[in-house]
Amino acid sequence: MTLIAILAIPLLGALLCWFRPLRKHASSVTMLCSWAVFALVLDVAARVIARGKVVGIPGWFEADGLSALVLLLVSFVCALACVFARGYMRHEHDDGRLSWFYANYNLFAFAMLAVPCLAGPNLTWVAVELVTLFGALLVGFDNTASSLEAAWKFAVLTIMGAPIALFGFFALFWAYHSATGGASETWDGLRLMAGSMNPAVLRFSFLLVFVGFGAKSGLVPMHTWLPDAHSQAPTPVCAVLSGVKTTVPLYVILRFLGVVLASPTARVGNWMIVLGLVSVGIAAFLLVQVRDYKRMFAFSTVEHMGIILTAAGMASQAADFGAVSQILNHAITKSLCFYVAGVILLILSTREIGSVRGLLRISPFAGSALLFCSLAIAGAPPFPIFLSELSILSAGVEGGHKVVVAILATLIVIAFVAILSHVNRMLLGKPETPVLAYALPASCRFTVWAAAVPVLVLGVYIPAPVHSLLQLAAHQLGGR
């Protein structure tokens, strides 16, 4: 029942935001709904840790370790982002457009929550498409020339992935159906039957789904929508897009990878490693010459997606654990980065790295937050991303992927240096022009603090429930 409530609440929220008497309170309604969903997801996660699986309707809505992890991240980031939106969006828009924004935001959250809850691949495809649709509307929300351009690129490149992935799901159905003779298709059933499916068809369908949904997660060469969307969308939406929206299609790819790896003959790990490394590499070099700090964080998302993919491609248990921890750490850290970027944008109203100087003097709060989050996202030692990257690298060495590890480590270092040198330029020095004092909305300040807590905690101490959830999730990736 909880799973169905998790999906019903955002839908109800969207309806209430449209409801005329409640339009003024759309932001409060959305916050209420998102936090209620987060509470329910915590309950689901606890039950998954205790029992391994939560079933809503058998064969339709089910959650295991990997789905619980993605649910947790989506609901956490969505809940904090709408708190941030309360202070951030109020300045720019009137009530009518704001209620439209929040209705859309709720639908976006609904679609993202639906992906990990669904037990079968076909409806998952539909849910991923819905994520794209509502995402495109949110990216173009500002209705300026550049935000519409970003929304258009986002829509074309990511919707283009849809028929490709659908072709893959048709092929998967074909393989499954010829092997079983007509059982209904669930991820668990697919894993069980993987051994008796035609490996050529299985590999073909994985390739198509991988290309189609890879475009949606921002993997090179279909990554070009990502920096545009993430620099032009309203900042709370950026946090959701970058933190978890890219993770959602990746979740489907990883699920499918679990199915393929359960087959003794189908091999796909090398494709993932090569494409993952290409993504990390291109992102690292784009990070060097980036001019806009929101785009900088966007390219870092491409980099992290590549790292996760490379780790999953290594297909060992240790690397899988690294991959799922990287998913967790990326989501919490990247959403924090975008909250901080939003705060800087509110204070200085510029996105150019070059025109930000002496941020630490202008606003000690924004400056120290930027230092904190960029160290965390680049992967400096006391932060969780450092730990998960280290565990991926060491798992790679254990698994005998020495060349891959060497390339990956070099690229991570390049990205690290690039991010910190840009941030260094923004933080230090003298402010070029006097900046008017700006009173930061309390909700924005609160969000930055609240989002920093898990980043700080997970770097030094991983609580036992989180650890066992990560282990359950890693198990679904099917590494041996």
Next chain:
Amino acid sequence: MPSSIPDALNTLCGGLILISAFAMVAVRQVQGVTRFFVAQSVLLATSCFLLAYSQHSMDLFALGLITIGAKVVTIPWVLRRLLPSEFYERREINQVINIPTSLLLSLLLAIFAEFLVSPMVNAAHNPVISLNLPIGLACLLIGAHSLMARREAIPQLIGILAMENGTFFAGIAIAPQLPIIAELAIAVDVALIAVVVGLLTRNIQETLGTTEAASLDELKEEVAE
């Protein structure tokens, strides 16, 4: 060799669908692209009905009806309603690659598709699959290519929908038993995509005065001095 009359007609549909995919690459007018897309969708629906008849499948029959409803009626109507006619009837589409090169590339993609699926097709021993799977994949790839080669909103959108036609043409052969709920959801989804993209297109056109995606070039990585 196709064994029965419906299968033979399905072969004919397949050939015409592939030809219309090439035609969409070859024509220069927005309206021409739309017309060939509608023709391709009608052929796809016909193929659905034929397979529904030969395999006694209500699902495929429903899918054929949905295809006609969504792609032959709704989507062209939405495009006409949302966009003023001067944009809809523009003469020349801006091409990145010239048309003969584009056609040659499409031919190579079609051969590549055949090559890619031939091991799977040989294992299946089913005349419908051995026809539909390569043609569907070829349409998917050609659609993706025309999407890249065209820099205008409406032809790009139709490119995506043509890719989807290719996917469905393969899908009705390899997964004819796909549960009806998935088909319905997929059809609704296609319609939603058309509406959302149509809305975006209109906004872009109102803001910028053109739907040429080539003029959407503000967001780029500048080269550092």
